[in-house]
Amino acid sequence: MTDGNSETKSSNQMWGGRFASGPDAIMEEINASIGFDKKLYAQDIRGSIAHATMLAHQGIISAEDKDKIVHGLNTILSEIESGQFEFSRRLEDIHMNIEARLATLIGPSAGRLHTARSRNDQVALDFRLWVKEELQKTEKALTALIAAFLDRAEEHADTVMPGFTHLQTAQPVTFGHHCMAYVEMFGRDRSRVRHAIEHMDESPIGAAALAGTGFPIDRHMTAKALGFAGPTRNSIDTVSDRDFALEFLSMASIAATHLSRLAEEIVIWSTPQFGFIRLSDAFSTGSSIMPQKKNPDAAELVRAKTGRINGSLIALLTVMKGLPLAYSKDMQEDKEQVFDAAESLELAIAAMTGMVRDMTVRTDRMKAAAGSGYSTATDLADWLVREAGLPFRDAHHVTGRAVALAEQKACDLADLSLADLRSIHPDITEKVFDVLTVEASVASRTSFGGTAPNEVRKQIAWWRARN
Numbered sequence: 001m002t003d004g005n006s007e008t009k010s011s012n013q014m015w016g017g018r019f020a021s022g023p024d025a026i027m028e029e030i031n032a033s034i035g036f037d038k039k040l041y042a043q044d045i046r047g048s049i050a051h052a053t054m055l056a057h058q059g060i061i062s063a064e065d066k067d068k069i070v071h072g073l074n075t076i077l078s079e080i081e082s083g084q085f086e087f088s089r090r091l092e093d094i095h096m097n098i099e100a101r102l103a104t105l106i107g108p109s110a111g112r113l114h115t116a117r118s119r120n121d122q123v124a125l126d127f128r129l130w131v132k133e134e135l136q137k138t139e140k141a142l143t144a145l146i147a148a149f150l151d152r153a154e155e156h157a158d159t160v161m162p163g164f165t166h167l168q169t170a171q172p173v174t175f176g177h178h179c180m181a182y183v184e185m186f187g188r189d190r191s192r193v194r195h196a197i198e199h200m201d202e203s204p205i206g207a208a209a210l211a212g213t214g215f216p217i218d219r220h221m222t223a224k225a226l227g228f229a230g231p232t233r234n235s236i237d238t239v240s241d242r243d244f245a246l247e248f249l250s251m252a253s254i255a256a257t258h259l260s261r262l263a264e265e266i267v268i269w270s271t272p273q274f275g276f277i278r279l280s281d282a283f284s285t286g287s288s289i290m291p292q293k294k295n296p297d298a299a300e301l302v303r304a305k306t307g308r309i310n311g312s313l314i315a316l317l318t319v320m321k322g323l324p325l326a327y328s329k330d331m332q333e334d335k336e337q338v339f340d341a342a343e344s345l346e347l348a349i350a351a352m353t354g355m356v357r358d359m360t361v362r363t364d365r366m367k368a369a370a371g372s373g374y375s376t377a378t379d380l381a382d383w384l385v386r387e388a389g390l391p392f393r394d395a396h397h398v399t400g401r402a403v404a405l406a407e408q409k410a411c412d413l414a415d416l417s418l419a420d421l422r423s424i425h426p427d428i429t430e431k432v433f434d435v436l437t438v439e440a441s442v443a444s445r446t447s448f449g450g451t452a453p454n455e456v457r458k459q460i461a462w463w464r465a466r467n
Contacts, residue, residue, distance in 0.1 A: 040335075048073055053225065055116065069113050072105040072106040088100075131338065149180070152176075152179045154460050156174065156361060160442055171378055174453060177451040186258060252344075252345045263303040266299040274365070398425045
């Protein structure tokens with residue numbers, strides 16, 4: 001009984017004198033965040049060292065106290081990283097766990113660390129630092145994924161395949177051109193990452209609870225020490241802002257959508273019906289009862305993780321939508337969403353990079369499919385406009401009749417005879433057969449950003465110079 005009262009008394013010292021009795025079990029359960037925010041230990045310690053150093057520089061605390069604090073914090077960092085640190089739910093969060101341990105290690109000097117700051121700006125700092133570091137990891141991961149696509153695009157700049165609209169054969173393209181479409185998509189994702197870093201590159205520490213502090217602190221000093229471009233400019237906004245987390249989740253949701261679209265294509269392409277690619281064993285699984293099966297599980301799981309990431313964005317948007325300024329405890333619910341989305345996105349990008357690099361491209365199957373579905377019909381219509389002088393709508397009608405005749409004869413457009421084509425329009429000449437092959441079709445698409453192999457190589461060179 002004595003031990004229990006002693007524990008309660010010890011815990012309540014962190015709250016201060018107003019809370020004479022400890023929170024009951026339900027309050028402790030709903031209030032504690034140490035189960036997930038212990039992930040912020042390195043950022044918390046880094047921020048506290050910068051804060052203590054600034055306080056000493058400004059003469060707010062003594063150099064002796066600063067040295068004790070920094071030594072104690074580095075000791076705690078070693079304890080956590082070696083697995084020796086004991087996290088306590090009674091101490092609520094990572095900040096109080098570290099502060100309580102610091103008091104045990106260095107005594108009264110630990111109490112000076114919290115001068116001129118609040119848990120409000122402290123958690124905002126820790127979370128910003130973590131998100132910034134995660135964004136930097138994401139930037140590197142996307143760069144690696146883009147590089148994988150550039151390699152495949154260069155390898156297959158001449159490989160013809162069917163291009164689709166509505167998942168129906170439309171026009172021939174090259175697989176290199178198709179790969180470069182994903183380079184563009186993931187390139188935009190990387191731009192969003194860089195913009196997010198730029199938007200959140202301000203230090204919250206020193207905003208205190210919401211109004212700033214009367215101590216003569218130097219917020220520019222701590223911002224520089226922590227690698228920020230500068231300090232935030234409004235203390236109320238500082239402690240209530242979670243835009244940086246929302247931007248991370250928004251970026252993650254868009255990137256995950258791109259990954260999911262790619263995953264869907266990989267699933268389709270790897271079916272026997274398409275057979276455009278074969279996934280390596282590293283990214284496939286077998287069936288428990290069907291020995292012939294090779295399932296694209298990695299791609300399917302990437303596709304599924306998009307739901308988790310989108311859910312995290314909606315969850316945090318919902319948490320933030322009705323909060324008055326400045327800080328509210330609701331904002332404790334921000335971290336789990338971001339942590340989960342970051343882990344899911346990191347894994348999905350890594351898996352997709354591996355699949356793109358390892359997959360076998362079946363060029364024979366792609367070429368065979370490229371000519372199916374009368375994919376060069378548009379080339380015939382364009383030829384009629386250029387060579388026979390027909391208005392495009394008339395050329396479109398003539399081409400439709402040619403397709404109908406090819407269907408009737410169960411052959412491709414290129415297999416129709418000149419007599420067949422002249423029966424539809426008398427101005428068609430032998431030269432038309434120069435545009436009815438898939439290779440000729442692809443080679444003719446020389447407009448900027450088109451699928452012609454030389455144009456694809458130009459885009460690859462442009463991206464390599466910037467990746």
